[in-house]
């Protein structure tokens with residue numbers, strides 16, 4: 001069985017949603033971030049970056065880390081949550097890399113601005129600048145969904161892209177508390193908002209979120225997860 005290391009509402013949520021959508025059984029190992037468990041040697045042996053998620057799979061000789069790599073691995077292995085049509089492969093890959101190396105990477109600057117500057121006083125300006133970038137990324141993604149006719153980023157086929165995007169939009173509205181995107185920022189992006197609402201109705205997604213203490217509104221104007229432990 002695959003083994004997922006997780007902490008509530010961390011990037012492992014994306015992988016967990018994929019596992020549930022693919023109906024794969026898995027072991028879930030909690031990692032207490034507040035207690036610094038992700039910086040201890042036993043976790044660094046799995047992911048030397050000290051980041052979540054990690055997925056340990058029997059078929060590979062090393063633990064998997066990096067959300068997008070894990071998603072691509074699962075989609076390839078299971079033959080699901082990826083485009084059925086070979087001609088859509090290019091669109092799939094370009095958006096997967098965009099989500100990983102642009103949207104998610106910029107979100108990390110919003111969450112951890114102090115780590116991206118040697119001047120703590122510069123963190124608010126850094127956050128303000130990156131928030132503008134994130135707004136622009138979301139407009140681009142909304143346009144991309146609208147262009148396919150939706151409901152998903154690639155049109156009629158749900159893929160890992162939608163799971164990754166939904167989690168990113170969720171986090172952008174919640175973190176860091178008090179400095180996240182304004183409530184109501186997403187609703188005017190009608191195609192994106194429609195995708196988030198459609199995803200939140202899927203039983204597998206509801207179950208994956210519930211396993212991380214996430215209930216109520218999942219992606220659009222979402223609520224904080226229940227406290228860990």
Ligand SMILES: N[C@@H](CCC(=O)N[C@@H](CS)C(=O)NCC(=O)O)C(=O)O
Nearest residue numbers: 010011050051052053065066067068
């Ligand atoms: N590029 C990484 C980023 C993962 C990431 O940012 N994980 C966060 C949780 S959402 C984390 O582990 N943060 C702990 C820390 O930075 O100390 C990936 O996609 O897996």
